[in-house]
Amino acid sequence: MKRLIMMGIGALAVLVLAFALTGIAAAQGDPKKVSDDAVNAVARKLYCPVCENIPLDVCGTTACAQWREEIRLQLAEGATDQQVIDDFVKRFGDRVVGTPQDPTLRALSLAIPLGISALSLIAAILVFMSWRGELVRGKKVQPVASPSAPATIDSYRARIERDLAARR
Amino acid sequence: MSTQFADVERAEQVEQVEQVEAKPRRSANVIGVVIVAALLFLGAIFAFGLANQRQTQPRSGLAPDFTLTLLDGSQVRLSDLRGQVVVVNFWASWCAPCRQEAAELEAAYQQYKGKGVEFLGIAYTDTERNAKAYLAEFGITYKNGLDYKTAISEQYRITGVPETFIIDRKGEISDFVMVPLTLSQLNTLIERALAR
Numbered sequence: 001m002k003r004l005i006m007m008g009i010g011a012l013a014v015l016v017l018a019f020a021l022t023g024i025a026a027a028q029g030d031p032k033k034v035s036d037d038a039v040n041a042v043a044r045k046l047y048c049p050v051c052e053n054i055p056l057d058v059c060g061t062t063a064c065a066q067w068r069e070e071i072r073l074q075l076a077e078g079a080t081d082q083q084v085i086d087d088f089v090k091r092f093g094d095r096v097v098g099t100p101q102d103p104t105l106r107a108l109s110l111a112i113p114l115g116i117s118a119l120s121l122i123a124a125i126l127v128f129m130s131w132r133g134e135l136v137r138g139k140k141v142q143p144v145a146s147p148s149a150p151a152t153i154d155s156y157r158a159r160i161e162r163d164l165a166a167r168r
Numbered sequence: 169m170s171t172q173f174a175d176v177e178r179a180e181q182v183e184q185v186e187q188v189e190a191k192p193r194r195s196a197n198v199i200g201v202v203i204v205a206a207l208l209f210l211g212a213i214f215a216f217g218l219a220n221q222r223q224t225q226p227r228s229g230l231a232p233d234f235t236l237t238l239l240d241g242s243q244v245r246l247s248d249l250r251g252q253v254v255v256v257n258f259w260a261s262w263c264a265p266c267r268q269e270a271a272e273l274e275a276a277y278q279q280y281k282g283k284g285v286e287f288l289g290i291a292y293t294d295t296e297r298n299a300k301a302y303l304a305e306f307g308i309t310y311k312n313g314l315d316y317k318t319a320i321s322e323q324y325r326i327t328g329v330p331e332t333f334i335i336d337r338k339g340e341i342s343d344f345v346m347v348p349l350t351l352s353q354l355n356t357l358i359e360r361a362l363a364r
Contacts, residue, residue, distance in 0.1 A: 049293035050328075062262040063293060070295045092293060093317035119206065126199050 031069075031076040039072045042081045046071075046088055046096050053098075225325050227344045231256075231335045232323040236288060238313040239300060244288065247339065253285045253361040254335040255354070258315075258326050260292045261302035266330045269348035270306035276354040277310040284337070285358055290315050292329050336364040 043057035050063045057068075067088075074084045085097065094100045100109055226232065231254075233247045246254065257273055259266040277287045289312035291299040296314060303312055315321050324333065327346070334343040334357045342361035345353070 062264075063260065066262050066295065066298055070297065073297070091295075091314070091316060093319075095318075116206065116210075119202075123199055123203050123206075127203075130199070 031072045034072045034075045038075055039068055042071045042075070042084050043068050045081075045085055047098050049092060049096065223325055225327070225331065225333075225344055225346070226341055228341055230339055231333065231341050234320045234323060236290060236311070236313040236320065237316065238311055239296065239303070244311055244313075246288070246335070249286050250339050251284075251337055253280075253337060253342075253358060255285065255287045255358065256290065256324075256333040256335060257287070258290050258292050258321060258324070258329050258331045259302075260294045260329045261298040262294070263329045265348045267306075269330055269350070270302070270308060272349060272351045272354060274306060274308050274310070275351050276358065277308075279351075279355075280358060284362070287311065289313070290320055292321050292326070293318060334358065334361045336361045338364075340364075 040057040044055050046056040046067070048054040048056055048059040048061060048064050049067065050061055051059060054064075056064050071084055074087065075081075079087070088096050094102075100106045231246065233245065235243050235245045237243050246256075255273075255276070257269075259270070273287065273289075277285075287310035289303075289308065289310060291302075291312065291314045294302075294314060299312070299314060302308075324331075330348055331346045332344070332349060333341055334345075336342040342364055343357045345357070349357075
């Protein structure tokens with residue numbers, strides 16, 4: 001009796017497993033089972049092939065609709081989000097993701113604008129500081145730079161007076 | 169004498185001031201040079217971008233060579249077709265005007281098949297599934313392939329689809345058309361290329 005119960009439980013377990021696997025397979029092959037959210041999660045990382053800078057999830061062209069359908073099909077076939085993106089990059093190039101996929105090129109594309117901005121900022125600060133320095137020096141030098149300043153003329157006059165007095 | 173003395177004193181003062189100013193002025197000059205160089209570099213990038221934007225589809229001269237991977241996996245190279253007139257048509261399954269000319273292109277292909285005219289269809293930003301469905305829908309039998317990474321489209325600088333280039337026997341562009349073609353228009357263009 002116990003053996004019969006065990007066999008019954010085993011048979012039931014096999015049936016449940018078979019049913020579950022069939023369900024998963026059916027869900028994987030059926031594009032209708034892939035939700036719009038799942039499709040858009042991938043689509044928002046890609047860009048419209050025929051317009052400028054419009055993410056695929058919000059683009060209304062027929063080309064975008066077809067690409068979203070292609071994403072749905074690939075997800076239904078069991079591809080992961082990254083696998084779908086990689087496949088699109090392989091077929092349509094880096095421009096579908098907006099940034100280069102090559103790590104070096106991607107690093108350069110991100111670093112160059114930041115580098116130029118940082119350099120510009122440093123240059124601007126240095127120029128400002130040098131202008132400020134010139135301004136301060138200009139104030140100190142002013143009496144020397146102007147020979148016609150009254151103080152200079154007075155000192156010349158005093159020296160001339162001294163020279164004349166010495167001659168007398 | 170006193171004037172000479174004053175001149176000497178003033179010259180000394182000026183020299184001292186110049187020495188104090190010399191170092192910062194030099195660094196200011198270096199900064200200036202760096203800024204000018206950076207501006208020139210950015211200007212060159214913008215100029216290059218603008219020059220590229222202004223480039224249009226080639227309308228004469230030698231047609232840019234390419235290798236097209238066909239939907240059956242085989243490859244065809246444009247330069248290998250030298251000696252024949254080649255009709256290169258850029259299309260896409262999502263493109264409505266392409267549908268207008270699809271049947272006309274196939275009819276022209278049937279008409280000129282074996283008469284020294286080859287047709288090449290290049291699917292622009294299309295998926296394999298949709299491209300195959302489109303070809304089946306219109307019964308298209310001439311060679312067709314996907315433009316991987318839009319490399320060929322960039323070479324020909326197409327701005328949309330459909331666009332068609334007629335290439336003569338010498339490999340030079342005979343005509344370029346960026347509207348859906350009819351059979352009679354295709355006849356005229358092909359005959360013109362054959363006569364060259």
